[in-house]
Amino acid sequence: MKYPRLLLRLLLLSLPAVLVLAAADVPAAHRPGCPSTCGNVDIPYPFGIGDQCAINPFFGINCTVVNGTEKPYKGPFEVTKISVHEAKAWMKMGISWQCGLDARQSVWSQYFTLTPFSFSYVDNKIVVVGCNTLAYMKSEPHIVGCYATCSDSIPKNGSCIATAGCCEAGVPEDLGYFEAYFNKNYNTSYGCGYIVVIEEKAFSYSTTYADQTKTEFWDAYKGQVPVVMDWVITRDDACNVATTKNQSSYACLSNDSHCVNSTNGRGTRCKCDDDIDECRTDPCAAVGSVCQNTRGHYNCSCPPEKQEINGICVAIPLSPPPPTAASAPWVKPVLGASVGSLVLVITITCVYLIQERRKLQHIKQRYFQQHGGMLLFEEIKSQQGIAFKIFSEAELQEATDKFNERGVLGHGGHGTVYKGLLAGNVEVAVKRCMSIDEQHKKEFGKEMLILSQINHKNIVKLFGCCLEVEVPMLVYEFIPNGTFFQPIHGNHGRQISLATRMQIAHQSAEALAYLHSWASPPILHGDVKSSNILIDRDYTAKVSDFGASILAPTDESQFVTLVQGTCGYLDPEYMQTCQLTEKSDVYSFGVVLLELLTRKKPFNLDGPEHEKSLVLRFISMTKEDKLEEILDDQIMNDENMEVLEEVAELAKQCLEISGVNRPSMREVSEET
Known part of the structure; x- marks a missing residue:
């Protein structure tokens, strides 16, 4: 939840707004001003379309038009469903395959190690399809796979049997990445073999998959299978540890929410209480009505001895006629309380924003040092001939119009490239990478210093980088005529x-x-x-x-x-x-x-x-x-x-x- 609970209560007293909490039977919340859907998929908070609408960049969703239809993507993977209550996201991922004597193959490697996502070991399974196909997934310290043959067993629809061209294995707990492999000593004389991580409910074996002269399995899923991903707000602490620390560093700030440990490895997430008594602060008292608590909300209604006039409950007069609003005795106290509440809301908001800005600045400094920024900065100062700049995140946000989708030059396996315009009308290409491994992160500043000194007429010039973000961004010269x-x-x-x-x-x-x-x-x-x-x-x-x-x-x-x-x-x-x-x-x-x-x-x-x-x-x-x-x-x-x-x-x-x-x-x- 973005704001402290006290701030939300004060807003309810001073403004005619209704707060909707995310619960099992209440619609999921979205940030104000942010799109709530992409195509026919709901995008609930903490997810959001674009980094600005999400709780952090890891939960940012790209809404991309594919064949005239909007579809949400997380990196290269299409997102088909998001559940806040279950803390799960459904995505489409590729099928790894190997075919024929020449061992032609296409293998997928999925990496979520540095993200809040992990493969659900409850909802997914590893499936191998093919005759004489030994395939496995490798993810330190796990190696999981199986061997599918086509012996004397008669395949049956819905039955995955190892001797009938299909075998399966469980997904390890807290699996953040995997690499697919085939053992060529077994795939020597048959057609194609496949290995996938797939949602267990979505897979049903068909006898046509055993026909090695065709690609029935690939065609059935059109090259992409559904996978269920678990997600957490933070991967740092368990709930029993989190409660002993400064609460300002954790996402569960509300008194009406509680911390839930992840069921898949490390990490925590927040869950709203099943039934919150919205009437305990009596938000209806200011208008003279009675509060009635409901699930996820409350109702204000006038008692029998009063009637509603302009949204306010007023006693039914016998005689003389009711006084005008200007002379009513309750106007001044209500007006004074409203003004006082508004001033308090503004004060708390300012304090909160200042704290958030300081926290953000601290995070940026930590990322800058983590990526070797100080070493790179000192080397640039000592070597005056290096034409290399360390950009701030704000500079690149302005140059790319906040990474507007209209400025995308291309998507690749490592990230997305945007066209940017720096001060002085200098056109650049800004590469926003998806992830970086720990070893590369430690050596990043050193490698940037080496790459900055490359000066060749047939190599795109690297102008600089941005280090104050979790995954560094690279700034290249802009080449106008496209690719070969x-x-x-x-x-x-x-x-x-x-x-x-x-x-x-x-x-x-x-x-x-x-x-x-x-x-x-x-x-x-x-x-x-x-x-x-x-x-x-x-x-x-x-x-x-x-x-x-x-x-x-x-x-x-x-x-x-x-x-x-x-x-x-x-x-x-x-x-x-x-x-x-x-x-x-x-x-x-x-x-x-x-x-x-x-x-x-x-x-x-x-x-x-x-x-x-x-x-x-x-x-x-x-x-x-x-x-x-x-x-x-x-x-x-x-x-x-x-x-x-x-x-x-x-x-x-x-x-x-x-x-x-x-x-x-x-x-x-x-x-x-």
């Missing part, structure tokens, strides 16, 4: 020549070679793709999103163990070893070369089975000496064939399964 993905795959009808494509490829390769070979220490991009190559007005390439990269590891303990990147571009060696190297960037760049040659997307789930993976189709065509069948008609002619064959050969080298057999980015830049 758009002219290659867009339905604009324009043609992009081979010369222009090769220019963009060469400049991008030079930028990556610079990060690998000349930056000190070397920097791995980690998410090379056509949508991360921006294009200037004169079609100059600018590699972007390197702020989500990592510094090249100096020893084995520093290797990244969390899967990052984009499906279709991921290095298969990285998927096996979880070790990101410069050769991982080389593989992803090889996929970009295939897009340049074919004008086809790296992965197409809607296409025929043999055409879903662009890399596999390209390798198959080159082995059969049918390269011309996959090339883009816009650039394929007799004059270009020699160049196209050379680029295809370079792409083939970049896409070698073993990283040691791939060229370096310096060699690739020389070849392009």
